[in-house]
Amino acid sequence: xxGMHDMGGRQGFGRVRFTHxxxxxxxxWEVLANSLYAFAVRRGIFNMDEYRHAIERMExxxxxxxxxxxxxxxxxxxxxxxxxxxxxxxxxxxxGGAFPLAGPSAxxxxxxxxxxxxxxxxxxxxxxxCFPGHTRMPGYIRGKCGVVVSxxxxxxxxxxxxxxxxxxxxxxxxxxxxxxELWPNSSEPALVHVGVFESYLERxxx
Amino acid sequence: MPDQDRVVKATAxxxxxxxxxxxxxDERGLEASKGVAELGYLAxxxxxxxxxxxxxxxxxxxxxxxxxxLANGRAAIEEFGLTMPKHHRHLVVLENTPKVQNVICCTxxxxxxxxxxxxxxxxxxxxxxxxxxxxxxxxxLKEMGLDLDPGVEIRVWDTTADTRYMVLPERPxxxxxxxxERLAEIVTRDSMIGVARL
Numbered sequence: 001x002x003g004m005h006d007m008g009g010r011q012g013f014g015r016v017r018f019t020h021x022x023x024x025x026x027x028x029w030e031v032l033a034n035s036l037y038a039f040a041v042r043r044g045i046f047n048m049d050e051y052r053h054a055i056e057r058m059e060x061x062x063x064x065x066x067x068x069x070x071x072x073x074x075x076x077x078x079x080x081x082x083x084x085x086x087x088x089x090x091x092x093x094x095x096g097g098a099f100p101l102a103g104p105s106a107x108x109x110x111x112x113x114x115x116x117x118x119x120x121x122x123x124x125x126x127x128x129x130c131f132p133g134h135t136r137m138p139g140y141i142r143g144k145c146g147v148v149v150s151x152x153x154x155x156x157x158x159x160x161x162x163x164x165x166x167x168x169x170x171x172x173x174x175x176x177x178x179x180x181e182l183w184p185n186s187s188e189p190a191l192v193h194v195g196v197f198e199s200y201l202e203r204x205x206x
Numbered sequence: 207m208p209d210q211d212r213v214v215k216a217t218a219x220x221x222x223x224x225x226x227x228x229x230x231x232d233e234r235g236l237e238a239s240k241g242v243a244e245l246g247y248l249a250x251x252x253x254x255x256x257x258x259x260x261x262x263x264x265x266x267x268x269x270x271x272x273x274x275x276l277a278n279g280r281a282a283i284e285e286f287g288l289t290m291p292k293h294h295r296h297l298v299v300l301e302n303t304p305k306v307q308n309v310i311c312c313t314x315x316x317x318x319x320x321x322x323x324x325x326x327x328x329x330x331x332x333x334x335x336x337x338x339x340x341x342x343x344x345x346x347l348k349e350m351g352l353d354l355d356p357g358v359e360i361r362v363w364d365t366t367a368d369t370r371y372m373v374l375p376e377r378p379x380x381x382x383x384x385x386x387e388r389l390a391e392i393v394t395r396d397s398m399i400g401v402a403r404l
Contacts (some may be wrong), residue, residue: 007336008313008364016334018350020396022327025250029224034325035245036227039238042245048293048368052315068316068331070220077227086230094226097218136366138313140340152369153295172367174298179362183341190343190360195367 001106001132002139004060009140009183030069037076046079049162053134054078057102078102106132108163111170112199118173122148123204126175126196134162137200140182145204146175149193157199170198255324257288258372259393263386265299266377275299279372283322290321296369297322300361300400307358308373309347309400311339312365319370323398330399340364350401373400 054075078101080086128143160167172195179187231238265272275282279297300308316331375397396402
C-alpha cells in the first residue's frame with residue numbers, strides 16, 4: 001500500500017536527532033511494548049509481516065505523530081482484536097480510555113505468475129505495480145532499473161504472508177540503484193541497495 | 207438518545223495501554239508477564255552491540271574468519287554462539303574500505319540485525335533518518351559528524367526484506383598488536399550501522 005510508512009526519499013524532514021550511544025529505550029513502557037509484540041510473535045499469534053502491515057494501516061496522522069513503540073503497541077492491539085484474542089471494548093475498559101487501532105486490511109495476493117529468476121549482474125526493472133495490501137517494495141524504486149548484486153535465501157512472500165494467503169517462499173535480490181536515477185536532479189550521488197522480492201521484478205528492457 | 211458517535215473518550219496513556227494488553231493476556235492464561243520479563247532481559251542485556259563488536263574484532267585479526275564472515279555472515283556468527291531470530295535467514299556483512307562507506311537503514315519500518323548490533327537507537331527509527339538517508343546520504347552523514355572525503359563512495363542498504371546487514375568498519379590506525387578483546391572495546395554500534403568511522 002502507498003502508506004505513510006513508506007518514508008524513503010520524502011522531503012521536508014529536518015536534521016536527524018543524533019546523539020552518540022543513543023538509547024534504544026527511554027521508558028519502561030517501551031521495553032514492555034517491544035517485549036509484548038515479540039511475545040505474541042513467539043506464541044504464533046501473528047507473524048512479522050502481519051505485524052508490519054498493521055503498523056502501515058495506522059491512520060496517517062496517527063502514524064506520523066506516534067513514537068516507534070506506540071506504533072508497535074498499536075499493531076499488537078489491532079491484531080489481537082482482529083484475531084479475536086481480545087476485544088476492543090475490553091482493552092479500552094482496562095486502559096480507562098480510548099485505544100486507537102489501525103484501519104482495515106485490503107486482500108493479499110500470491111506470488112506473481114510470471115516471476116523469473118535472475119543472476120548477479122542482470123539488469124532488472126521493478127514492476128510499475130500498485131498493490132493496496134502489504135508489500136515490501138518501497139515506492140521510490142517503482143518502475144526503476146537497477147543491477148542484481150546478490151540473491152538471498154527464500155523468504156515467505158510478504159504480500160501473501162501478511163494476509164493469510166498461500167504462496168511459495170521466494171528469494172529477494174539485492175538490487176543496486178543509483179540515487180540520481182531514483183530522484184533525478186534532486187539527490188546526492190550514492191548507490192542505494194534494496195532487497196527486492198522476485199515477484200516485484202522483471203528483466204530490464206535492452 | 208445521545209449520539210454514540212459523538213462521545214469522545216480521552217486516549218489512554220501509553221502505560222495504561224500497555225498494561226491493558228498485558229493484563230488481558232495474563233488473564234487468559236497466556237503468561238504474557240513471564241514472557242515479557244524474559245524478552246525484556248534479552249533486549250536490554252543480551253542483544254547488545256558487544257556481540258557485533260566481538261565479531262568485528264575477530265575479523266580484523268583473523269583473515270580466514272573475515273573470509274567466512276563475508277561469505278556467510280549467519281554461519282560465521284554461530285562460531286561465537288550468537289544467534290538470530292528464525293525469520294532473519296541471511297546476514298550480509300558489508301566491508302568498508304578507504305574508498306567505500308556502507309550505511310544501513312530501513313525506510314519502511316526500522317529493521318536491524320538487532321541480536322548482533324543491538325536494538326536500533328532512537329534516531330535510526332525516526333522519520334528524519336528513514337526519509338533522508340537514501341536520498342541525501344552525504345549531507346545526512348555530515349550532519350551526524352561523518353564528513354566523508356568526496357572520493358569516498360557511499361552505499362546505502364535499505365533493509366526491505368528479512369536479510370539483515372551489518373557494516374564491518376575499517377580497523378583504525380594505531381591499533382597494531384592490540385588483542386582481540388581490546389579491539390572489541392573500540393567498536394561502536396554506530397560504526398556497525400555505518401554512520402561513524404573508528
